[in-house]
Amino acid sequence: LAKTTQPISMDSYEGQEVNITCSHNNIATNDYITWYQQFPSQGPRFIIQGYKTKVTNEVASLFIPADRKSSTLSLPRVSLSDTAVYYCLVVLNAGKSTFGDGTTLTVKP
Amino acid sequence: DVKVTQSSRYLVKRTGEKVFLECVQDMDHENMFWYRQDPGLGLRLIYFSYDVKMKEKGDIPEGYSVSREKKERFSLILESASTNQTSMYLCASSSPTGDRNEQYFGPGTRLTVT
Numbered sequence A: 001l002a003k004t005t006q007p008i009s010m011d012s013y014e015g016q017e018v019n020i021t022c023s024h025n026n027i028a029t030n031d032y033i034t035w036y037q038q039f040p041s042q043g044p045r046f047i048i049q050g051y052k053t054k055v056t057n058e059v060a061s062l063f064i065p066a067d068r069k070s071s072t073l074s075l076p077r078v079s080l081s082d083t084a085v086y087y088c089l090v091v092l093n094a095g096k097s098t099f100g101d102g103t104t105l106t107v108k109p
Numbered sequence B: 001d002v003k004v005t006q007s008s009r010y011l012v013k014r015t016g017e018k019v020f021l022e023c024v025q026d027m028d029h030e031n032m033f034w035y036r037q038d039p040g041l042g043l044r045l046i047y048f049s050y051d052v053k054m055k056e057k058g059d060i061p062e063g064y065s066v067s068r069e070k071k072e073r074f075s076l077i078l079e080s081a082s083t084n085q086t087s088m089y090l091c092a093s094s095s096p097t098g099d100r101n102e103q104y105f106g107p108g109t110r111l112t113v114t
Helices: none
Strands: A009-013 A018-023 A032-038 A045-050 A053-056 A061-064 A070-075 A084-091 A103-108 B004-006 B010-013 B019-025 B031-037 B043-051 B054-057 B065-070 B073-078 B087-094 B109-113
Touching: A009 A018, A018 A084, A018 A103, A032 A061, A032 A070, A045 A053, A045 A061, A045 A070, A070 A084, B004 B087, B010 B019, B019 B031, B019 B087, B019 B109, B031 B073, B043 B065, B043 B073, B054 B065, B073 B087
Parallel strands: A009 A103, B010 B109
Antiparallel strands: A018 A070, A032 A045, A032 A084, A053 A061, A061 A070, A084 A103, B004 B019, B019 B073, B031 B043, B031 B087, B043 B054, B065 B073, B087 B109
């Protein structure tokens, strides 16, 4: 399983754009990159996935460079409710993957 | 709406007891997972099942076993509970044929072993 590395924590203020970068140097050719969000006392929730270049949905954008060894989750104009732990995963066919420690994002007023 | 349910939200057991944690999904998913989550340690995979009666060890299988007799149900068994197994246990399911590599999580079981 490809190991991922993310910052342990980040702080931001309401209304700012937040970018969380994840490195996955050992990503395999057919692996996808997925991101999850977790609030306290809840299970993680899928946010977005991508294979290469840029993906955008109603919640976030995901930027993946050509070498795919890293990815950046972008949250536009965060609010207090975006305070959560964010996990980056590398996964094949929705199978085994490693969540790691995640990034604790704290949004301040 | 997709649903993963776990048998208990909170559970208190004594050291040495045999503990069963049950997980049921209604999405006909092939893959099912058991994780534990401890403060500062993220989610760690205990066991993974990709089909009925099939299982693979995750990162921390020691002290645990699993059972998957039916597609929708995946059980985690603590043969002899110990205090270091006090944790939040999360079950998830996914499908390898879906258009997203998404795991759907249950609400979790907070287990305390005294």
